[in-house]
Amino acid sequence: SSGINAEYGGKVLLDKDLGETTFANFVYEGIMSTSVHCRRDLFTNIILSGGTTLTSGFPDALKNGITNIVDNRHRGKMCKVIAAPERSYSPWIGGSILASLSCFMNSLIVTKQMYEESGNIRVQRFFINPEKMD
Secondary structure, X not given: OHHHHHHHHHHHHHOOOOOOOOHHHHHHHHHHOOOOOOHHHHHOOXXXXXXXXXXXXXXXXXXXXXXXXXXXXOOOOOOOEEXXXXXXXXXXXXXXXXXXXXXXXXXXXXXXXXXXHHOHHHHHHHHHOHHHOO
């Protein structure tokens, strides 16, 4: 039963008939919100990571969805979706690289003591609105 639900969940992200807006639309709009000078690089370097992207057919469906949008609006633009086999581990690998950087320890960490002093509010302020931190 969970396999069917997981498969359906992935399809909702990609099938216009199953959802209001597809994941391809979100990716397209995200790229289009950047500088015009970055768009070609972004369209040709869409990198998938995380568990949902392992849904059967997800990479091809995403590429087809974005390609259809791009072809309808911007003839000649290329689209490339990169789906490494180890992408289920990519968020963990990225987090481990981030945590190993010296700037992470200085500015992106909430210690146990900080949390115990201020609780969840401190964490929310830290990540949502860091300029308001004392």
